[in-house]
Amino acid sequence: MAAAAALNDVQISIPEGQTESKQRQQPDFDYSQRAQWLRAAVLGANDGLVSVASLMMGVGGVNKDVKAMILTGFAGLVAGACSMAIGEFVSVYSQLDIEVAQMKREKRRGMGDNEVVVVQETQKEKLPNPVQAALASALAFSLGAIVPLLAAAFIHDHKVRMGVVVAAVSLALVVFGGVGAVLGRTPVVKSCARVLIGGCMAMAITFGLTKLIGIGGLEM
Structure with missing residues (x-):
């Protein structure tokens, strides 16, 4: 009887240990770590989508020529990316300067040499990269x-072209909003609706406004 009781105790304790081990091996992921690069990527993509589409819609409101819309959109792409x-x-470089200055102040506080080295090495790994941020923002x-641009490039009929641009941009806004919400683990529907309403x-x-100016007598 004593041996059977001991065996039961062992059988009960093993799953508990395995459960605790799995919990230690699978910690919760801190999604706030994604906030900085996710914000830049989503902001850049949405800005490019909305600003260029708005420029093309404005020009399309007073000029039916497809070349005018494409050239306007392309100019907006290049100017906006730059x-x-x-x-x-400039923004990230300013942040870099602030963090480097903070590292120097900590060094002057009189910490031990070993502690200074450890702190500096840890902080250097987290320093922002201005060039990387600039390239990522321009690419997004x-x-x-x-x-x-692609939505308008191959359609000759003016009304159809305008409708296709609106539809393509609306779909892209929903996709960008959904991707950002999934990566950041935020409500998808709310994020998509916010981005779509703002872009439209x-x-x-x-x-x-451009149509109003055109009606007022300004010709292109």
């Missing part, structure tokens, strides 16, 4: 801007 890259480079903007409002406002 602007995003420069802005991200360009990827978003390509969508309306930007296109509608640009189209309406």
Whole structure:
């Protein structure tokens, strides 16, 4: 009887140990670590998509020529990608300067040599890269801007072209919003709706104001 009781105790304790081991081996992932690069990527793609599409819709409101829309969109792509890259480079470089200055201040506090080395090595691994951030931002903007350009490039009928651009951009906005929500583990429907409504409002406002100016007598 004593041996059987001991055996039962062993059989019960093994699953508990395995459960604790699995829990230790599978810690919860900190999704806040993705926040910085995810914000830059989603912002860049959405900015390229919405700004270039809005420019093309505005021009399309007063000019039916497909070449005018494509040239406007391409100019917006190049100008926007350069602007995003420069802005991200300057912003991240400023952040880098602040963090390096903080490292120097910590070194002057009189910490031991070994402690200083450990702290500096750890901080250097986390320092932002301005060039990488600039390239990523420009690439994300360009990827978003390509969508309306491709949607309008092969359609000759003006009304159909405008409708296809709106449809393609709306679909891309939903996709970008959904991808950002999934990667960040945030509500998908809310994220998609927010991005879609904002993008459609930007296109509608640009189209309406440009059309109003065109009706007022300005010809292209």
